């Protein structure tokens with residue numbers, strides 16, 4: 077049996093970052109992966125969807141160019157080329173990641189890994205005998221998968237696709253029905269409506285994207301003009317391409333679509349790798365971990381989507397760093413001080429326009445009992461935003477403050493580049509900074525990020 081300092085199960089963002097960092101510390105590391113290195117994010121998640129969304133953005137800009145003095149003539153989308161570019165980006169990034177891992181000294185072990193104890197793993201790779209590995213420490217990073225609810229007519233229906241199926245569509249669907257208005261559903265709705273599909277989003281709740289501040293979510297919905305949103309509506313069955321629904325008020329109806337995206341959420345991958353057999357604690361259908369990413373089994377850590385703490389690649393990165401720090405400290409007989417703090421993890425939605433946020437929404441801050449002040453500022457205060465997007469483009473920032481201390485509790489943005497400058501707000505939250513910290517900071521001019529500074533000063 078081969079011995080390693082650390083064995084990692086799953087080579088998504090959590091797993092590969094942990095492997096890279098541990099190998100850099102000269103530890104002997106094995107990274108087990110049953111499909112593609114890079115996991116959901118690189119192969120079928122963040123990277124392919126953002127590549128598609130960039131093509132949609134280019135298309136929109138080209139069509140709107142006349143108002144900005146750029147005439148392009150007949151602008152068309154070459155869908156096979158859009159898909160080919162996405163495939164090229166994913167393949168090249170994956171190859172480069174594999175190379176970086178190998179160069180860094182990480183041993184990539186292909187196959188389906190299964191815990192046989194808190195310090196041992198068996199890897200099935202089609203050979204007659206599994207490859208057996210044992211390790212001082214194990215990190216579980218098996219990720220998550222789409223939830224397919226038991227709605228009659230969904231299972232085995234070729235018209236119903238999950239997010240992975242949407243990545244290899246042969247054509248742009250004329251009519252797309254998106255079931256579930258969360259982050260993934262709204263990104264696909266934005267993408268295909270920008271490319272000319274007639275898109276309907278059916279959402280059971282009274283607003284889209286639960287992570288968003290409700291007011292900002294409503295603004296996003298209004299900004300996605302070409303998308304029809306049916307809120308408070310539940311899909312009751314699917315008959316071929318016919319989606320049957322019922323509203324909260326009991327009104328029934330149906331609509332036809334050429335493609336139906338099922339995007340009602342993702343579930344932690346807790347099965348098939350020995351969690352139950354080894355006695356790993358499972359809570360709320362995810363691997364239970366403390367703030368250092370330790371599980372109930374000594375020597376075993378879990379990170380990323382499988383922990384149920386967050387379903388974001390950068391949260392998986394952070395959990396990896398926290399687990400690595402803890403493993404290194406444990407090897408020195410010490411305890412790590414690093415912890416994973418979900419409250420300061422920013423999120424971004426790469427729709428057109430994009431949205432991003434960090435910390436409490438107005439509703440959450442009130443529910444937590446904070447006495448708050450709310451600042452709202454339109455993106456129109458930024459000269460660059462106007463120059464690039466025109467006078468009527470949607471864009472807004474909202475800052476939630478604790479009234480007495482002026483501590484920043486949440487920052488929510490809708491508009492161009494929101495995903496690029498939300499990290500600054502995350503830093504303010506992470507460092508528990510007051511509003512004056514944003515007022516006294518010098519922002520480059522002219523940038524859209526200046527809306528943060530303008531909003532901070534508008535409070536006075």
Ligand SMILES: Cc1cc2nc3c(=O)[nH]c(=O)nc-3n(C[C@H](O)[C@H](O)[C@H](O)COP(=O)(O)OP(=O)(O)OC[C@H]3O[C@@H](n4cnc5c(N)ncnc54)[C@H](O)[C@@H]3O)c2cc1C
Nearest residue numbers: 086088089090110115116117121189219380381387388389
């Ligand atoms: C369509 C879509 C778009 C997304 N966009 C974004 C975005 O823009 N930004 C963002 O932050 N997040 C985004 N996400 C979420 C992001 O992809 C995940 O949060 C991230 O990939 C989680 O990383 P992870 O390491 O926990 O797991 P994963 O990336 O899911 O990786 C887990 C890996 O473990 C492997 N594995 C599982 N079990 C075993 C086993 N028994 N043996 C061997 N290997 C195993 C899997 O094959 C997989 O490769 C998106 C997700 C989707 C689906």
